[in-house]
Amino acid sequence: MAEETLTTAQSHGHGHGEHPPHLAHHFESPGQQFDACKFGMWIFLCTEVLMFSGLFCAYAVYRANHPEIFLYAHKYLDTNLGAINTAVLICSSFTMAWAVRAAQKGQQGLLIGLLALTLLGGFGFLGIKYIEYEHKFHKGLLPGAQYNPTVTPGDHGNGDKHAEMGDHELITSEHDAGNAHTAPPGAAPARHDEEPAVAPTGVKPTEQTGLEKTTLPQAAPPPAGRSMEHDHAHEHGMTGRPNNVHLFFGIYFAMTGLHGIHVLAGMAFIAWVLKRSIAGEFGPEYFTPVDLVGLYWHLVDLIWIFLFPLLYLIH
Amino acid sequence: MTNTHAQEHSGEVGHVVPMGILVGVWLALMVLTYVTVVATKIDLGELNLWLAMLIAVIKASLVVLYFMHLRYDKPLNSLVFVGGLVFVALFLGIALTDSAEYQPDVIHQEALESLPTSNT
Structure with a gap:
């Protein structure tokens, strides 16, 4: 053991003290x-x-x-x-x-x-x-303003049918997402009033069409009474979707x-x-x-x- | 104590965890992962979260004690780690208590103000 450490110490380059090559001097x-x-x-x-x-x-x-x-x-x-x-x-x-x-x-x-x-x-x-x-x-x-889901919860994109539809939805979603970003913040409620077809929770149109296309066709509410449901939606979440997801x-x-x-x-x-x-x-x-x-x-x-x-x- | 035992053999440093314990811990971790996934599907109400956290704490303890050797280490290392966990508990506990005091009002106010433009 001592001989071994001696040779390693010599090859180490500095001839003071005997120690294994991996042992630092201060230990x-x-x-x-x-x-x-x-x-x-x-x-x-x-x-x-x-x-x-x-x-x-x-x-x-x-x-x-x-x-x-x-x-x-x-x-x-x-x-x-x-x-x-x-x-x-x-x-x-x-x-x-x-x-x-x-x-x-x-x-x-x-x-x-x-x-x-x-x-x-x-x-x-x-x-x-x-x-x-x-x-x-x-x-x-995605987080923040990028959040613009084109799928429903529970759909993990495994099915072929969803994969095809996913591509289609992606195109429309990008289009609409672009609109949403260019529009000034105050434009959202105005658009809501002008177009009754907009989803009641204030969500972008794509989200709603995305929902309709995939698994929840019955989730789209009737056109009448929409503005009343608007407030309701903020309390409990329309179609089970809470705010700020x-x-x-x-x-x-x-x-x-x-x-x-x-x-x-x-x-x-x-x-x-x-x-x-x-x-x-x-x-x-x-x-x-x-x-x-x-x-x-x-x-x-x-x-x-x-x-x-x-x-x-x-x- | 166990260190000295290990060091008796051929200048070994530290404690060698027996293979049986390593395999046992690995199997336990895999089983517990399965259990926690299955347990989510059973409706226990509030208890679901606590059960999931209990299983996670058991798994974490197994990893820390055996994979990370803390059980065989110098007590100083355990002191450091547990000390850190105490501060995590203080951090989370006080933050949660504090937010529970007044946060519902704040959120309500924010929600009212941001009604037209929310969900962007």
């Missing part, structure tokens, strides 16, 4: 260095949790005040895809934890394979997330987006650790980077464990 022992690294990592993870807690706070306050929006809008999310993604992340968390164990045991081949699998899990998660995001982008399920998608994209960035960062770290494992840098005496990257990856999993029920599983 007494690899054990102390490992504990200090982990402690620092946990403090960093705390700041991550606190950063996400800002978004969870926005979610909690908004849901407490407007549960109806969450009840309505969560049906736009595909629970199956969310559940599959949860499973993918849990599996990759498992392979990550196993990879740390393999590094501790000095099982080089296993370590490389497990890290590669973990990385694959990250790709799988982002791939599914891409499918979900793409669907929402195309169907106008776009805020759900603001929260959805902020939370899953920040989480997605963390998945990307985690994947970059895993790739880095994978490269170093292939170089054979890790073993029972030194596996700190594997361990710390693992902690980060588990935190990403941890956040998703809460995001999944909060966004997809609203009853």
